[in-house]
Amino acid sequence: MSFYMPGEFERQQAAILIFPERPGSWGYGAVPAQRAFAQIINTVAKHETVYVIVSENSRAAAEKLLDRSENIRLLEIPTNDAWARDTAPTFVKDTVTGEVRGISWRFNAWGGDYDGLYAHWELDDALAEEFCKQTGFGCISAGDFVLEGGSIHSDGEGTLLTTESCLLSGGRNPAMSKTEIGRTLCGYLGGEKMIWLPRGIYNDETNEHVDNVCAFIRPGEVVLAWTDDTNDPQYELSAACLQTLESCTDARGRKITVHKLPIPDIPVRVTEHDLAGFIFEEGEDVREAGERLAASYVNFFFANDIVLLPQFGGENAESDKRALDIMRGLLPEREIIPIDAIEIIKGGGNIHCITQQIPL
Secondary structure: OOEEOOOOOOOEEEEEEEOOOOOOOOOHHHHHHHHHHHHHHHHHOOOOEEEEEEOOOOHHHHHHHOOOOOOEEEEEOOOOOOOHHHHOOEEEEEOOOOOEEEEEEEOOOOOHHHHOOOOOOHHHHHHHHHHHHHHOOEEEEEEEEEOOHHHOEEOOOOEEEEEHHHHOOOOOOOOOOHHHHHHHHHHHHOOOEEEEEOOOOOOOOOOOOHHHOEEEEEOOEEEEEEOOOOOOOHHHHHHHHHHHHHOOEOOOOOEOEEEEEEOOOOOOEOOHHHHHHOOOOOOOOOOOOOOEOOOOOOOOEEEOOEEEEEEOOHHHHHHHHHHHHHHHHHOOOOEEEEEEOHHHHOOOOOOOOOOEEEEO
């Protein structure tokens, strides 16, 4: 059998989210984050099945906030945090039979002992296999190969997109060369060509996942996080990515069309109020007041017939509207739904980071 990773813009049978509760990621008892997650789950459930992973502790809050929909299915599986993109399986599809299976990568909290973001990740590492077991999907083990789902994108036609800053970081697979990492990914994901972007979003604590800086909206076409402000530290990172994209072709030999999707005009930062709500455990990355968060509109989520687009509000109302207008112009066949994502970005990621799709 020959498996490949479909594009995220293709039809889906379901999405996966983990209901948030970790005190060091989600402030004030995770209540504001739970409301934000619930809005996303309830919205996606109008279009496809949503598997919501809960713990014994978070189940009651989930049941209170989520719609009574036959499309919402709660699974009780313990986790360390709520980043389903990185800890749930990455799903691939057989080219002949259409069978869908999940891949279980090794997860080490974005860097393990080298530069990981928390000290204990055993539950997160076990999630992909347990999810497949409970839902009946076949599971492909990637052994000791460390990868997070947010570090890869696929166009569904043999082209894989990633960042060097993440996949070549010392906390992932340091014994492997760039060529070996690329070959391994292509083997698992049915890729024929890797496009290695040099960098991601400034201050992205995942070592700059690709899903925050660049994403396929259809084969041969991407959106790229951008700023025209040459004094912004993001400028050089995005410019380097643009240079790479303009100088390469995809697996089918096409030149890639790049659409610039500007980042928020005003950097989103951790406030003193935000900081007061977190409870950090020993060995966990600690936030600081004034810290710039890796806010990007590229961190959107495709579901059937819709796109959930992050919005940051406040001083970025104009930036939010600009991103909404751009995405509506690029994807007129879909409803672009604005989602208040400020409580999600405080955790360190965004809508794409907390979701994982299962292809049809």
